Amino acid sequence: MKRTIGLFILFAVLLSIIPQPAYAQEKAWFKTIKVDIGNETRDVKVVWIDMKDPMYRAEVALANGQAGQVDSFINIAEQLSDNETEVVAAINGTFFNANSDLQPTGTIRLQGRTAFFSNLGTCIGFTGNNEIEFAHLYTSVSGSINGNWEYPYNW
Template sequence: MNEVIINVRDPHIEVQPAIANHELGTTATLAQIAQQNHAIAAINGTFFDAGGDNFPAGALEINGQFVYNEKGTLLGIGAQGQLTMLRATEELSLNVYDPTNPISNMWPWFLNTLSTNPMRVSVLTPFYGPRTRDSSSVVAEVENNKIVAIHDGITPIPSNGYDIEIGAGEAKTPIMQRVHVGDRAVWGDTVVSLDTGKTVPFSAYPNAIGAGPMLLNNGRIDIEPAKEGLDNYEVVDAVTLRSVVGFNSSGQLVFLTIHDANVYQEAQIAKALGLTYAMNLDGGSSTGLWYEGRYLTVPQRALATAIVVEER
């Protein structure tokens, strides 16, 4: 077992999720991700499609903007080191304001998600990559919250904006009649508690990462993997390498790797170490912990994401 404790209230410390090579769908070693972000400590991040498209399977928020949406347990990190943890999902919104039409809602499906579904509407930010990937789609290019161009097929994603990708089937519906160059376009995410179904104010937490299941909730073991969509053997019951992130009653953030445990044993260990909130991260071959230039736990594969600790 290896543990790193971080004083997140230190004004010279910043903690946030990191994406390998700053681009979804790519991987790097944990040490490389740490070095890319000038980190003094790092632990592997959320689940991802290892050996497939390498896209994440957990929520990510970086510098106040969600990068990926997925239900699970969400760790929120505030600018002054405040921490929160809850079971949550995110609801994506996108509005295009056509002055000739009272309807603005675009009913988006995906945020930075690979898809060729012809009826989708997706929001693609620079973390998705330099360009869109579906040659059959229609794309509205947005800069500074204004549509600046509309293209057919593969389109660059502006560094100071995003693309609205509309599947070939959806592009044949009346939705395209209210998308024009010059229209204002705004997207956002709302965090919703899986326990209460209510919207959770989250603006105080500009950085967040989701995984799960939750292990500890206010000091008690509280494991409900089915609620988080994580009720499979590999995540819950397999006795394997485990990674944990959590915090104690003093507000210190804790990174923890465990040699062999299922999530129930993992929760007991986290509680014994004095954590009050804790969640399971991606484990098994992904389990890795890096501190001050060296590995404490060496991952057995390259990773898509990590949680990094940086000195300001």
């Protein structure tokens, strides 16, 4: 049986604040709704996924596997698909500098490691039990020379 990935990054908040219709047995479904933004109306595809179902999990994917790269949205999402895994949702998770170095403006954690850090904004994360958490991840680097933590041998 295929394991299914719900690829979430940032806009999961939207999923939690929009009223959810009661679908009988489905654990994942989508619906297109109309949203008023200023003086215009847009169609938005909303995805609901029961993250308590162990068949679903959230994953992070980067263009070409690293920050600062570019690829189509579908190609980024499909990196996670294989014979055992089906991608059911993909959400763009952070802004990036489109004019120069393409670096993200937020911290990105990928499989337990920091793929990019910037100390800006709030990060979305999922626990081992698929519970959602939001946090400001302040990252710092410290070290010493030969175990001497006194100035000038530390940073």
